[in-house]
Amino acid sequence: MEEALKEANKALNINEVPVGAVIVYNDQIIGRGFNMREKNNDITAHAEIIAIKQASQKLGTWKLDLCQIYVSIDPCLMCYDAIRQSRIKKIYYSADQQISKKKSFQAYIHMDDQVEVIGGLLADESEKLMKDFFYKLRSKNVRH
């Protein structure tokens, strides 16, 4: 999760909502990503999706059955379903979404989904990143 938080920090540094993700296979990181929605003008450029793409390229398949994903926040619905479709069986996340709880995957998760979800790892650090981001945003709004 520390590595996912490092990725989130990279997003913060370019003024993106600080979310980071890494994908682990056989105890090795094979995919990394941080949120680049604004920079890339791409609604799908979320940390999780960038990390999934990288991992799939590395393994030469979109089937990531033997991988785990670490995300600095609970995934949105789009990312949750991308993770599920990629057959990742284990999601570790750090903080809970504060802003839009009902838009996180948790409102939708299905009992028959074969995905284990473990939340709360290093949550304080992830929450701090989010607070820093929104503090920066508010300060900017005051200045401009």
Added chain:
Amino acid sequence: MEEALKEANKALNINEVPVGAVIVYNDQIIGRGFNMREKNNDITAHAEIIAIKQASQKLGTWKLDLCQIYVSIDPCLMCYDAIRQSRIKKIYYSADQQISKKKSFQAYIHMDDQVEVIGGLLADESEKLMKDFFYKLRSKNVRH
């Protein structure tokens, strides 16, 4: 919808599940896509997402408020949420998912989502494409 079905045909031609999508802005197509999951080894290379990315690049923003999307089948959950996040307000789709109904967005759609969904346009044509695809798949399995 005819244009979305043309895209779906392109997927069929490269042995991908035949799904196609186009995005319309001011009566002009500004994004096109067809499913390339297998070809690209990319779980996110769905028709809708490829079309959304193209439209966003064209307009220079991920905010597609004034666009409509035409898809040859009802979107999966990942794509539905990508469409919702991109702020597209109107989804037209052709056939319903036959195989995995509960994995389509319809099981999850929220009353508070500001997205209008109109299904069933040229559904016969889209269903025929799907049937052709699975017929081809079965024939192959017999041969090998």
